[in-house]
Amino acid sequence: MKKTSLIFVLYFLVDMLHAQHNTILIIADDLSPDYFGFYEDHVDTVDVPNIRKLLSKGVRFKNLMSNPVCSSTRTTILTGRYSFRTGVGGIVGGVGSSNQVDTEEVTIPKLLKIYNPNIVKANIGKWHLSQPMPTANLLNPLRMGYDHFEGPFIGQLPSFTNWTKYTNGVSTTVTTYATTENVNNAITWLKAQNANNPFFVWLAFNAPHEPLHLPPAGLHSYTTLSGTTQDINANPKSYFKAMIQAMDHEIGRLFDSLTVMNKMDSTDIIFIGDNGNTPRTAQISDLTKAKGTVYQYGVHVPLIIAGPSVTNPGRVSDVLVNTADLFATILELMGDNNWATDMPANIQVDTKSLLPILENQNAIIRPWVFSEIFKLNTDSSDGKAMRNVDYKLIKFDYGQEEFYRLATDSLEANNLLNGTLSSIDIVNYNYLCNEMTTLIGSGSYCNTSVGIVSATKTENNFIAYPNPFSDHIFVRQTHLNKSVVMTDAMGNTVYKGKDIEKQDFSSLAKGLYFLKRIGNDNRSQQLIKK
Secondary structure (H helix, E strand, O other): OOHHHHHHHHHHHHHHHHHOOEEEEEEEOOOOHHHOOOOOOOOOOOOOHHHHHHHHHEEEEEEEEOOOOHHHHHHHHHHOOOHHHHOOOOOOOOOOOOOOOOOOOOOHHHHHHHHOOOOEEEEEEOOOOOOOOOHHHHHHHHHOOOOEEEEOOOOOOOOOOOEEEEEOOEEEEEOOOHHHHHHHHHHHHHHHOOOOOOEEEEEEOOOOOOOOOOOOOOOOOOOOOOOOHHHHHHOHHHHHHHHHHHHHHHHHHHHHHHHHOOOHHHEEEEEEEOOOOOOOOOOOOOHHHOOOOOOHHHHEEEEEEEOOOOOOOOEEEEEEEEOOHHHHHHHHHOOOOOHHHHOOOOOOOOOOOOHHHHOOOOOOOOOOEEEEEOOOOOOOOOEEEEEOOOEEEEEEOOOOEEEEEOOOOOOOOOOHHHOOOOHHHHHHHHHHHHHHHHHHOOOOOOOHHHOOOOHHHOOOOEEEEOOOEOOOOEEEEOOOOOOEEEEEOOOOEEEEEOOHHHOOOOOOOOEEEEEEEOOOOOOEEEEEEO
């Protein structure tokens, strides 16, 4: 074979490889996991056969933490940055209001364009990251890297069958059911693209966000619902489930179209909720802990990632995940493993790629996850939360502090700070408050009045987490020497070195262990293997 022919073939193969990297992010609006029977904490169930199909082809994540409201969560995904960095802390144009996203932010589509200009990028459905006025804002999705935008700009539609859609800045009145229209637009756009161009689609439904309503017949199985205002007010959860079913039905139609286009097998699908259910549809007794709050019900949302990039599909992962992690994950699913080199040096990102989990190569991504809400017009719900595997610390902006052991109190009913903390409670409190202090970079989130030592008051902070542990151990220490030694109760060394966080102790016998920092002070800590 001639050299020029060989080069041509190699270029062709590279192009074909790029063509296989397709990703669709599907965002459901205001959706907790508790309506899905395949989640451990479900209360009710709704029939979602198409979403369920993703389970056998992917990984279901049990511990995803979002932000409490739409705009701020979506900004963390788009930028890979926490809200205190972007300034989008609440609902753009909503209650309390929030800053709009800065179009200068580095985004997923901007980086994809740098990586491979042949990748086509569309944002279909709800935007809700900037106001539709002034009219120049209508082009913000394009300014932020998308080739195409088509959908409503605002957060809540006045009606799912009479609403304003913007297509690259041009408005039209739409009477097609919004969930159906979103999928129609996605399919139409995909069909119009060059078959060899890889694509990224951000598909953001308004469903099942209010207004609650009866979807068109054929999209759901709730045939006894009348659709009257009186019936909706009497049975809000039934209408909510009908809207979820309608969304699932249309997601199935999208999957069918991808199959016909021979794209389904080369496309990774990410399904996620953006925050918890509203009080009207929440399935908890304390409705003050629903959407809009940093309590678990407001920020614990479903996540499934399915497709050709998943090794050994059908798995469930209990790793801690933040919505900001989808930033790096999407870029790397599209093949851009060196995206960090294209980030400006002065831009701090918080994202962690989930590819090691998808490829079944790693058991942990991050030791904690973080959530927050803050508004231009502040109120008592504004605050920050950080959790590790077992515990969660909440610090409200007005000063109130709450601390829960999620392992035994998933609904956060027992604030441990109202009682006497055990030694294990103290270790976890100390770890979380110091990590939050380090993350925010100002002030202290440790309450010394309960006998906790703040990391800002000592250079010899040495905390091992989680305690008790099951497999991995993380060490928080400001001392430059990272060497540690771990012994069992009999004094036998079970580990010695500088990379304890990379070790898997799952096979270690249950019991008491001692972790000591090797150095002048020989700081140590008791650990329990559960």
